[in-house]
Structure formats: structure tokens, C-alpha cells
Amino acid sequence: MQAPLPRNRKRFPWRSGNRFELLVDGGHFFPAMLTSIKAARHYVLLEMYLFKSGAIADEFIAAFAAAATRGVQVYLLLDDFGARELNNSDRRRLLDAGVRLTFYNPLHYGKLRRNLWRDHRKLLLVDGDIAYTGGAGITDDFSPTLPLHWHDVMLAVRGPCVADWQQSFAQVWGITRGNEHDMLPAPATPGQPQGPAPYPSHAPGHSAGRVTLNEPIRMEIKRSLLTRLRGAERRIWIASAYFIPSWKIRRALYQAARQGCDVRLLLPGPHTDHPGVRHAARRYYTRLLAAGVRIFEYQPRFLHAKILLCDTWLSIGSSNVDRWNFSWNLEANQEVEDHGLAEQVAALFEADFTQSLEVLPGAWRRRAWYRRALERFWGIIELWLERLSQRRP
Numbered sequence: 001m002q003a004p005l006p007r008n009r010k011r012f013p014w015r016s017g018n019r020f021e022l023l024v025d026g027g028h029f030f031p032a033m034l035t036s037i038k039a040a041r042h043y044v045l046l047e048m049y050l051f052k053s054g055a056i057a058d059e060f061i062a063a064f065a066a067a068a069t070r071g072v073q074v075y076l077l078l079d080d081f082g083a084r085e086l087n088n089s090d091r092r093r094l095l096d097a098g099v100r101l102t103f104y105n106p107l108h109y110g111k112l113r114r115n116l117w118r119d120h121r122k123l124l125l126v127d128g129d130i131a132y133t134g135g136a137g138i139t140d141d142f143s144p145t146l147p148l149h150w151h152d153v154m155l156a157v158r159g160p161c162v163a164d165w166q167q168s169f170a171q172v173w174g175i176t177r178g179n180e181h182d183m184l185p186a187p188a189t190p191g192q193p194q195g196p197a198p199y200p201s202h203a204p205g206h207s208a209g210r211v212t213l214n215e216p217i218r219m220e221i222k223r224s225l226l227t228r229l230r231g232a233e234r235r236i237w238i239a240s241a242y243f244i245p246s247w248k249i250r251r252a253l254y255q256a257a258r259q260g261c262d263v264r265l266l267l268p269g270p271h272t273d274h275p276g277v278r279h280a281a282r283r284y285y286t287r288l289l290a291a292g293v294r295i296f297e298y299q300p301r302f303l304h305a306k307i308l309l310c311d312t313w314l315s316i317g318s319s320n321v322d323r324w325n326f327s328w329n330l331e332a333n334q335e336v337e338d339h340g341l342a343e344q345v346a347a348l349f350e351a352d353f354t355q356s357l358e359v360l361p362g363a364w365r366r367r368a369w370y371r372r373a374l375e376r377f378w379g380i381i382e383l384w385l386e387r388l389s390q391r392r393p
Contacts, residue, residue, distance in 0.1 A: 011212070011213070011220055012164040012167075012168075012211045012213075013210065014208050014209070014210045014337075015159070015160040015164070016160075016207075017160055017205055017207075018157065018159030018160060018161050018205045019157075019158040019159055019207060020158075020205070020209065020336055020338065022153060022341065022344055022345060023132075023134075023154045023155070023156060024153050025142070025149070025151060026142035026152075027144035029152075029153070029154035030144075032154075032156060033154075034059060034060065034063050036132070037064065037067055038066070040072045040126045041072065042072060042127045043072060043126075044064065044067055044075070044125070044127075045075050045124070045125040045126075046074075046123070047119065047172065048076075048078055048122055048123070049082035049119060050082045050139045050141075051082065051083040051086050051137060051138045052085040052086060052138070053085060053086050055145070056140050056142065057090060057140075058090075061094060064076065065096075066097075068097045068098040074097075074099045074100065075100045075169075075173065076102070077173055077176060078101070078102070078103050078104065079103070079105070079120070081105075081107055081115075081118055082118070104118070104176050105117050105119070116328045118330070119330045120319075120325065120329035121168075121317075121318045121330055121331060121332040122134055122317070122318045125162065125165055125169065128162060130156060130157065130158050131161070131162045131166075132155070132157070133154065133155055133157065133316070133317050133333075133334050134152060134154030134306075134318075135152045135153065135241070135304055135305050135306045135317070135318060136150075136153075136304070141273075141302075142304075148302070150301060150303075150304040151305060152305045153348070155334050157334055158205060159207075161209045161210070161334065164211040165211055166185075168332060172330065206338075207337070207338040207341065209336050210334075211332065211333075212224050212333045212334075213332050214325070214326060214329070214332070214333075221315070221326075222326050225308055225315070228310040228313055229252035229253065230256075231310075232256055232261050232310040233311060234262065235310070235346075236256055236264070237263075237307075238264070238266065239265075239266040239267075239305045239307040239349070240265070240266075240305075240306055240320045241304045241305065241306065241320055242281070242325075243284075243321050243322060244277065244281055244321075244382060245321050245322070245323075249321065250288070253291070257288075257291045257292035257293045264293070264296065266296050266298060266349060267281065267295065267297055267303065268303045269298050269303070269356065269357060270297075270299065271299075271301050271302040272302055279377070280375070282371075282375050283375040283378075285364055289359065289361045289364060294358065295358070295359040296352070296357070296359070297358075297359060298352055298355060306318065306319055306320050306321075307348075307349075309342060309346065312339050312342040313336070313337055314336050314341065315333045315334070315335045316336075317331065317333030319332075
């Protein structure tokens with residue numbers, strides 16, 4: 001098994017001069033990502049948790065294979081558990097085209113809890129020029145052709161933060177493939193272009209951004225979120241596919257709401273791939289509602305997005321607000337300080353609130369007995385898993 005990343009890595013700083021574009025749902029982010037791959041001239045890097053054989057995977061595999069055939073270096077770093085439904089013929093298509101394909105922490109019965117280390121990050125990076133990050137995977141679950149396709153967002157990143165994303169990819173590739181990470185294109189740095197593609201090749205932007213990473217030994221995303229929760233003055237709006245917050249996060253939400261901050265949670269409704277997690281999350285509703293937190297459950301489809309919005313600061317990426325993510329997974333988010341993008345994300349929240357059922361305190365107190373029983377049962381399972389996660393290998 002791959003070891004955790006080293007403790008002495010420096011966190012990435014805030015960088016100015018970026019441009020960010022919000023892409024909502026697969027009908028927007030998949031075409032943009034495929035267009036970037038097809039336009040690649042030098043290299044393509046993909047780090048992905050979910051990669052399942054199907055129509056969407058076929059499109060991406062064809063684009064990767066075509067890029068490799070025309071001389072583009074293509075590197076795919078997939079999580080072994082998340083890619084378990086990528087069939088052998090699709091793997092062979094990639095390898096036969098010359099794609100460098102590797103899997104993070106291959107599953108093995110003899111590893112026991114070591115199998116729990118997972119790479120949950122989502123990143124596509126092309127030519128050191130553009131990166132995409134967010135909560136989606138390469139799977140038909142996000143296909144706009146399905147009536148109940150999962151609701152998610154990706155962020156297109158241009159500017160100095162792209163080099164930080166490339167460096168984070170190289171670090172995980174290195175621990176997965178050993179010395180083969182030396183074959184990766186050198187990431188460019190602001191002011192010092194390196195690698196096959198010049199950096200940057202576009203007009204600079206005006207937004208500040210920072211790449212934040214989470215590993216089992218370095219909970220940077222969680223620490224950053226706590227800092228913003230405690231300093232928020234106007235609003236705290238959070239969208240999370242899985243919501244199992246730590247006591248510190250819950251306490252920060254309670255305090256912010258009691259001090260008059262507009263605190264809202266956008267969480268999955270009846271459509272979810274893990275009903276047990278939803279029931280476990282609902283056991284926190286009573287105290288959150290009592291503190292003045294507003295809770296909305298999204299109704300049309302499965303809400304898979306991971307968005308943190310505090311005043312004009314936002315963070316979009318792979319990390320849910322749940323203890324399992326923070327304890328076992330490699331996660332990565334893009335933080336942004338930009339008033340315009342923050343208002344665009346706020347407008348998305350507002351639209352999603354209108355398609356959600358707000359959980360009101362009175363109705364919540366009158367919920368059926370069997371719902372309370374499900375909350376208690378899955379709460380016990382969640383506590384057991386928390387104890388397991390505290391005994392890391």
C-alpha cells in the first residue's frame with residue numbers, strides 16, 4: 001500500500017491573478033473537459049476517484065487514446081476502489097493507446113484497514129494551462145441524458161493555481177509509482193515557465209485562489225473551513241453530499257447562527273446513493289435547527305456537490321463535510337476569494353433552495369417514529385466507524 005504523503009510538505013499559498021469558471025452539471029462540465037483534452041498539445045493529467053465503464057467513460061477513453069496517439073503524454077491516476085467498475089477491456093484500450101495508467105492503493109484482503117486509505121480527489125489538468133476540479137466522476141451517474149443524473153459542479157481554473165494542482169498530482173503519482181513520477185512534466189511556476197507548455201498562455205485573471213489538500217495526517221480543508229466559519233459575518237451556506245460533521249464544525253455552526261449569521265445547509269433529499277449516511281446525518285438536525293440553522297433537502301435528483309460559501313470566500317472540490325473524508329481520504333479543494341464568483345455560487349444555492357424541502361422545527365419534532373429509529377440505528381453505525389477511523393494503521 002502507498003504510504004500517506006509526507007508530513008513536511010508545505011501548504012500552498014494564496015495566489016492572485018487567477019480566473020475561475022463555475023460549471024454546473026454534466027451537461028456543462030463534461031463537454032468543457034473533453035474539449036480541453038482534445039485540444040491538448042503536450043500533456044494531460046487525470047486524478048479521479050469514480051471512473052466507471054459506460055457512455056461517459058467511452059467518450060473520455062476515446063479522447064485520452066486520441067491524445068496519446070498524437071504524441072500527448074497522458075497520465076491517469078485512479079483510485080483502485082473507485083475504479084473497480086472500469087472493466088478490463090476499457091483498461092486495455094487505454095494501455096494499448098500508450099496512456100500511463102496506475103491505481104492508488106490496490107485493494108487486498110490481507111491489508112485489512114489499510115484498504116480504507118482512498119484517493120477521493122477529482123482533477124483534470126491540461127498542458128499546465130487549465131485545471132478542472134470539483135465533485136464529479138467519470139461515470140454515467142452525471143450524464144445529462146439520464147433524468148435523475150447527479151447534481152454537481154466543477155470549477156475550471158486558469159492562472160498560478162494550476163501549477164499547484166500539478167504539483168499535488170505529482171506528489172500522489174510519486175508515492176503510487178515510485179521513481180516513475182520523475183517522468184511527469186515539470187509544473188510551471190509563476191514567473192518561471194517550465195515544462196513542455198508555456199505558462200501561462202492566456203490573459204491573467206484577477207481572482208485570488210489557494211489549493212487546499214486534505215490527508216489523514218493533514219486536515220487542511222477542515223482547518224480552513226473552521227477558520228472561515230468562526231469569522232463569517234453575513235452568511236454560511238454549505239452544500240454537501242454526505243454530512244457527518246465533527247463536534248468542532250457543529251459548534252461553529254451553532255455559534256454563527258446564534259450570532260445572527262445566515263447559516264444554511266443544502267443536503268440530499270430522497271435521492272442518494274447512501275441512504276444510511278443520510279439517516280445518520282439527520283440525527284444532528286434537532287440541535288442545528290434549535291440554534292437557528294436552516295436545513296434544505298434537495299428533491300429533484302441526488303445532490304452530490306461539495307460547496308462551502310462563507311461571505312465572499314468559497315471552497316469547491318472533492319471534500320464532503322464528513323468525518324470519514326477527513327480521516328481516511330486524500331481530498332483537494334480550490335479556495336477562491338472573489339465577489340463575483342461568490343454571488344454566482346450564491347445564485348446557484350438560491351435556485352437549489354427553491355427545489356428543496358426546508359426542514360422546519362415543528363414538522364421535524366413530529367416526524368414518524370420509524371424515522372427516529374433509522375437515525376438512531378445509523379447513528380450507532382456511524383459512531384462505530386468513527387472509532388474504527390481513530391485506530392488508523
